[in-house]
Amino acid sequence: MVGSLLWARGLKKQFSSGNEPVSVLQDLSLQLEPGQSLALTGRSGSGKSTLLNILCGLERPDAGSVGVLGETFDTRNPEALKKAEARWGNLRRQQIGVVFQEANLMPALSLLDNVRLRARLAGQDEQDCQDWLERLGIGELANRYPDQVSGGQRQRAALAMVFAMKPALILADEPTGSLDRQTAESVIEQLFELQARHGCGLILATHDPDLASRCNRHLDLGHLPVP
């Protein structure tokens, strides 16, 4: 695991549905090297989003440990977990870019200001923000607000935000789930191209088998053994 961009060991997560506990993740382990891409697939409710949230510190596993960019988070070490929020915060701020299916932008800010805000939080140069929008083909829309552009353009702006922070790892939760096929292909094309060019890791949650096949590795949460 030394040198890995990301690893996870023995992750467990349960939710309660009514009075019944539901196991979402059961003893899950994975590893990702720099520049690699990993597709997470599985039926709805199989735990794709939960796993992504755990891998970026937005949720805590019930058991197991996660290592990201040299930082280790272990549920067996409660002392370290006390400081975990700040450490995860620093990672998400500077190293981990997260893209959701939608609502990645602040609606009260223009596309350019959204990208600038993300770059500023990551400590990156705000001068490049317009360039990122240009590279993603929406430079002329920089001063528009999210409600004034299409869904595909919003997702491109979300990618611009992620790449403006120059991340080491991108976690994308069904980033094209709400787009039509043509737009989705275009957005995905740009995502893979930029990921390859910048050599960052990518974990992609998707229902689309074609999309999953484009990743270096594939983890189907729906076919994991359920005890």
Next chain:
Amino acid sequence: MTLLAALFSHYRRHPLQLLALAAMIVLATMLWTGVHHLTSQARASLEQSESAVAERQQVRRTDGKQVTVEDFVELRRGGLCVMPWLEVASPETGRVVGVDPLAAGCFGSTDQDDEPWRGELDGRPFVDISEAAELARGKTGELSLLVSDSDSAGVLPAGYRLAPFRVGPDTGELGDSFLLNLDALGVLVLLITALLVRSVYLLGLAQRRDSFALLHRFGVGPGRINRLLVAEILLLALVCIVPGIWFGRWLATGLGGGFGRALEGLFDQPLYAGQDGGWLVPLAIMLAVVLVACLADLLRPMARRLFGNGRRYGGFPVLVLVFGVALSIWAPGLAWLFVAVAIVFVAAGTLAPILISRLADGRARADSNPLARWRHRELSVLARRLALPLVALQFAMAMVLAVQALVTTFESTFDRWLGQRLEADFYIEIPETVDPGPALEWLSEQPELAASGMWHRVARGEATLVKTSGETGPAVDVFALGPVGPLVTGWQLFESTDEPWRALQQGKGMMVNEQLARRQDVTVGQTLTVTLGGEELNFPVLAIYPDYGRPAGEILLNVSVLPPEFVRGFQSLSVSPGDLSMEAVTHQLKALWQVEELTVRDNRAIEDLASAIFDQTFLLTRAMTALTLILAAVALLMMGWVFFSTRAWYFRLLMVWGLSRRQASAQLIRLAVSLSSIIALLALPLGVWLTWVLVHRINPLAFGWSLPMAVYPGFWLELGVLSLLIGLSIALLMSRQLKSPKSAPVNANAPAGGER
């Protein structure tokens, strides 16, 4: 499922929203009914007390002796219409008044007000005179002979004179003025609560819009949906208004109990009938308010058809505001003034969210930090989306400011007025037939009084001003006193020459009250000519003194300058005996004047009683405004909670981007506190303006006199702290939503522009 069930299913899924709307209607009704009930009852009480005791005349003996049954018989045999009025002090029942309805027959009038005791004989404190006479055995009883209006201008038999009949001190026009101002505030409470009801209703309506669209697609026409909505709100209003009125009356009765007791103590009558009054007026008014507040949008298409789709100009509310303020300055009558108040409030309420939003947008443009820019833009969105509850809070704060300034001004004015008029501990009436000289000599020889100087004689009468053209000017009251001592030298003077009291003591001038100075444009140093007892005398004006609440012009002179022909309407002594026993003073005065009885009034008791009425009124006024403020704050909190649930995702997004929950909460706190602070700042000029209107415009227009206006920056600071607390409460409550582990947006729909 029926259409009704489909329509109302929203409230089955959101029972708390229905509860909030119902609670808001109940609370709004309770507050307004409470204020309305109190003011109408208080006004009725004061009117009743005035009609009962203020306008009557009584017959007194000129030798100063107490009138007796023999006097009554003699006067009636002389053809005079008099009625006995026997007051008996009773420790069990307070004071009981015995009247003789048979003797009152000659008062005969169709006007019920002329016989205020009629119909009350079976109740406390009015009883038949025989019953009072029975009670009077072994107790202190005082007989008065009231004279009918028709005889009060006629000639009395020798040995009798007329005197005003009063059983308590007149609170002057301060009471009326205060109640008029309370009425104005009651209307504001109605406006604020209407805004709150509307904001909660619109919130629910916005959430039901999708359901309406679905019903529309299923073929249900908009007219039918609207009719059902009207029926729904009508039903809800009826169900909520009735308990609201009950709660309001309960609140008013609870708060008004002390007020009622104070009134009873002062006027010896159960004047404050807290449970009287109809239900119909509050029911109809609140029903109309709720319907208009909730369904005003249904009227919009009608208004568009009538007035067209007029373009809204950005500067229009500013123009309306300027017009309203100008109208408030130059309004010729009360009705126009109330229109001006309405215009200014509507314009200020329209402008406040626009102003906050534009200021925030301006700061967002000027700020280079994208996070600060985002915060400013969020503030702009909040100001527009929470406009109604924000404006309600602004109005409530302005009202609280105005009420506080008004109440404090009234309180201090009334205290000063009482203090000025009741400076001495005791007041002794000088009988008309006696020569006060020996008594004055005796008083001046008493070492205790000579050392303190705490006594003087007062002679009252009338004079006429002479205009510079030589024409006869207005009549003024004369307030002549001497010797001039510490009982008056502590008076506050608006303007004066050097050592005015010394000059007054030497008879070298006179002082005039504020109202006379204002109306006749009198200045200090000017010489006025007055006709006193048929003589024209010139006096330089030494000072202008405040005479709170008296619309009549008055001049203050040394009693020594009064010509012998001056008709003294009334004479008295004011004495603070200090170490000297008051019993000894009255005993000596009776002996010197050879009278059996003297009218002696304990000024401290009068002051306490009079203060009690105002204190109670102030207390309940403050309680009402505080309740309104709390209601507005809770409504904002509630609306903020619901609205924030639609924005929580964006704060969560900040956490996804690396901000800790504490940092995201800090952004939330800055936003909420900024919003509540700006609203407090915007409420400040509105509150000061409202105070000015109440004190300087409504009073002079309604009563012809004005109170000094004061502002209280210390209270502004308190309100500022309160606004911070409101903002912090909202932020802390909202930040609980950030703890939710949800990492998906609450609203999955694509942004439609309303979010920014």
